[in-house]
Amino acid sequence: MNTTEKFYLPVDGILEMFNSLTGHHQSHIMHPVLQSTVLAPVLQHPKVSNISKTGMGIIKTVQGRWSQQDKRVVTSRSSSSGNEQVSTDRLPKTSVDLLELGLTKHRNCQRIVVLGAPKVGKTNILRRFLGKEFEEHYEPTTEDFHRKLFHIGGEAxxxxxxxxxSERDFPAKRRLSILTGDIFLLVFSLDDRDSFREVCELLDEITTAKAKLLKLKNPARVPAVICGNKVDLEAERAVSRSEVEEVLGEDVSFFETSAKDGSGLEGMFSTLAALGGLPGETSPSRHEIISILTYQSLCIGQRGRRGSRTRGLGAPCAAVDPLARRPSFTSDLRMVLGSSTKQKKPEKCQIQ
Known part of the structure; x- marks a missing residue:
């Protein structure tokens, strides 16, 4: 074997290893000199043993560079859409509950229960709140539970x-969800009169359930926002604003929105925050989306366990918990019966 062959043999073997390990096409990474050199015997019998330790080191280095490049591409794409993502192998192993971790106060944790007829746009409204784009394709929602964590003015x-x-046909389960809710978002479609009737019935059900739980003689005002979605379909409108105000009263917070073009959503989100005693910066347009890992380090740094080097306290930011799951029905029952369990004879939860 001459000197030239001894030089090209390990290099060509390395390139073959790149192809087998990464799936990259050889023509994209071969040097022009190597492309013009025909080494048929070597290409037919590439062996790992032909690669020196130095060659293996080159393989690992290039693979690492490719991995970093892929991550930069993902970060670049996510930044352009307003979302910051991380690879799945770096995600937390469990969901983040600020209250259980002692990272916030009880009044800073609110549950919004979303109710309404099918196909009125509930899922896309939630996507907008989470900082995601409108999804044109419709898929029936069984049950969705999301958790969004905020860091605003030094507080979590x-x-x-x-x-x-999914609880539309299960009154007992729906009643439990209602009893655990702090704020309610009731959605109907402006081109569907039946969906508006359903919202009216749901509002009455919420009012009655909350009054019974709190033992109120007269129903109190429910912290609810009524959303007439699909205002972009003006030509197909079946429910007018005046009709909504006449049926529900002028004291009800009502917004005409479009999950598709985003109109009306900002005011609706701000009102939801106000009803829950939350800062206005929880509205999607008033904070920056960061990764869940960055958020965790920020909260830990705020408590003084680590130095926070990510951002200042005056920069509102939020993260979506990718592992959030709805608490079990047992946990929800305990939450509802929390005040009663302290008594000698716990009262029966009125979810039927």
């Missing part, structure tokens, strides 16, 4: 979002 906030669509 947690908003849980429960889309209880």
């Amino acid at each position: 906030y947690q908003i849980d979002l429960l889309d209880a669509s």
Whole structure:
């Protein structure tokens, strides 16, 4: 074997290893000199043993560079859409509950229960709140539970979002969801009169359930926002604003929105925050989306366990918990019966 062959043999073997380990096409990484050199015997019998330790080191280095490049591409794409993502192998192993971790106060944690007829746009409204894009394709929602964590003015906030669509035909389960809710978002479609009637019935059900739980003689005002979605379909409108105000009263917070073009959503989100005693910066346009890992380090740094080097306290930011799951029905029952269990004879939860 001459000197030239001894030089090209390990290099060509390394390139073959790149192809087998990464799936990259050889023509994209071969040097022009190597492309013009025909080494048929070597290409037919590439062996790992032909690669020196130095060659293996080159393989690992290039693979690492490719991995970093892929991550930069993902970060670049996510930054352009307003979302910061991390690889799945770096995600937390469990969901983040600020209250259980002692990272916030009880009043800073609110659960928003979303109710309404099918196909009115509930899922896309929630997507907008989570900082995601409108999804044109419709898929029936069984049950969605989301958790968005905020860091505003040096304090941590947690908003849980429960889309209880699957409980439409299960009154007891729906009643439990209602009793665990702090704020309610009732959605109907402006081109569907039946969906508006359903919202009216749901509002009455919420009012009655909360009054019974709190033992109120007269029903109190429910912290609810009524959303007439699909205002972009003006030509197909079946429910007018005046009709909504006449049926529900002028004291009800009502917004005409479009999950598709975003109109009306900002005011609706701000009102939801106000009803829950949350800062206005929880509205999607008023904070920056960061990764869940960055958020965790920020909260830990705020408590003084680590130095926070990510951002200042005056920069509102939020993260979506990718592992959030709805608490078990047992946990929800305990939450509802929390005040009663301290008594000698716990009262029966009125969810029927």
